[in-house]
Amino acid sequence: SSELTQDPAVSVALGQTVRITCQGDSLRGSYASWYQQRSGQAPKLVIYAADTRPPGIPDRFIGSYSGTTASLTITGVQAEDEADYYCNSRDSSQGFVPFGGGTKLTVL
Amino acid sequence: QEQLQESGPGLVEPSGTLSLTCTVSGDSINTNPWWSWVRQPPGQGLEWVGEIHQSGSTNYHPSLKSRVTISIDKSKNQVSLELTSVTAADTATYYCAMYKRQGVTWFDPWGQGALVIVSS
Numbered sequence: 001s002s003e004l005t006q007d008p009a010v011s012v013a014l015g016q017t018v019r020i021t022c023q024g025d026s027l028r029g030s031y032a033s034w035y036q037q038r039s040g041q042a043p044k045l046v047i048y049a050a051d052t053r054p055p056g057i058p059d060r061f062i063g064s065y066s067g068t069t070a071s072l073t074i075t076g077v078q079a080e081d082e083a084d085y086y087c088n089s090r091d092s093s094q095g096f097v098p099f100g101g102g103t104k105l106t107v108l
Numbered sequence: 109q110e111q112l113q114e115s116g117p118g119l120v121e122p123s124g125t126l127s128l129t130c131t132v133s134g135d136s137i138n139t140n141p142w143w144s145w146v147r148q149p150p151g152q153g154l155e156w157v158g159e160i161h162q163s164g165s166t167n168y169h170p171s172l173k174s175r176v177t178i179s180i181d182k183s184k185n186q187v188s189l190e191l192t193s194v195t196a197a198d199t200a201t202y203y204c205a206m207y208k209r210q211g212v213t214w215f216d217p218w219g220q221g222a223l224v225i226v227s228s
Contacts, residue, residue: 033214035154042203042221043146043154048214086154090213095167097144097156097213 002026002091004100011106012077020103022070022087030089032070034063037102038083046085047072074105082107110136112204112219120198120226126191128222130204137180138162142207143187144215145178147200155200159207160187194226 004024012018022032031050035043045054047063050070062073070089074081087100116128130143137143145157158168160178168176177190187204201223205215 031212033212035215037154042218043215044218045214045216048208048216049212054216084153088154088213088215090209094170096170097159097167099146099154099156102153 002094002096002098004087004089004098006085006087006100006103008101009104009106011108012074013108014079015076017073017075018077018105020072020074020085020105022072022100023068024089024098024100025068026089026091026098027065027068027070029092032063032065033088034061034070034072035086035088036081036083037086038080043086077105077107079107081105109217110134110140110206112206112217114202114204114219114222116222116224118223118225120194120224121228122195122226123193124226126189126194126198126202126224126226128189128202128204128224130187130189130219132185132187132206136206137182137185137187140206140208142209143178143180144205144207145187145189146203146205146215146218148203148221149197149200157189157191157202196226198224199226200224 034047037043050065051063111133144159201221205218
């Protein structure tokens with residue numbers, strides 16, 4: 001299956017650490033990318049190739065992976081990190097590009 | 109960084125055709141091989157619509173394959189999307205994005221998005 005599964009919602013206290021996970025068979029052969037979407041805005045790339053940050057993304061955003069699970073960890077969470085986060089990969093065998101259902105991060 | 113701008117009608121009648129254009133700044137349409145469309149129904153998650161290579165080769169979401177066409181016009185720096193026989197379920201914000209396929213894959217940058225409502 002090409003599906004990617006994410007927890008719908010997670011909450012974290014300001015300054016704490018949160019991990020958002022993404023599970024799917026397509027992750028076995030394809031590294032995940034992660035996107036942050038703040039309310040009313042377009043998605044923004046925060047992690048690609050499983051663990052690489054684009055220029056300008058704070059180092060508190062950390063990507064990792066193991067087998068069929070990719071993770072996005074945010075350390076020292078800031079109020080501006082409140083957003084929806086989506087994972088993505090590519091299922092080359094199917095020619096399909098799945099997105100996870102998204103995780104809504106609430107900062108308390 | 110490159111900028112992408114979607115444009116097109118914001119309202120389409122049911123059974124009609126949705127047509128959007130993505131205009132790419134600079135020369136990146138000639139230097140980046142792959143381009144994609146992604147949509148997001150109101151209050152819902154992201155859904156990949158399809159992709160196109162500079163050569164014109166395309167791949168589409170299986171559930172949309174019979175209704176969608178993505179094309180590229182390098183002379184105009186534009187990538188276009190057509191979706192036929194639309195229904196209310198096609199109401200969404202449509203984003204174009206540069207798609208990197210270098211062994212690993214990712215979308216960056218994204219356009220600001222164009223909201224298309226299907227209604228009579």
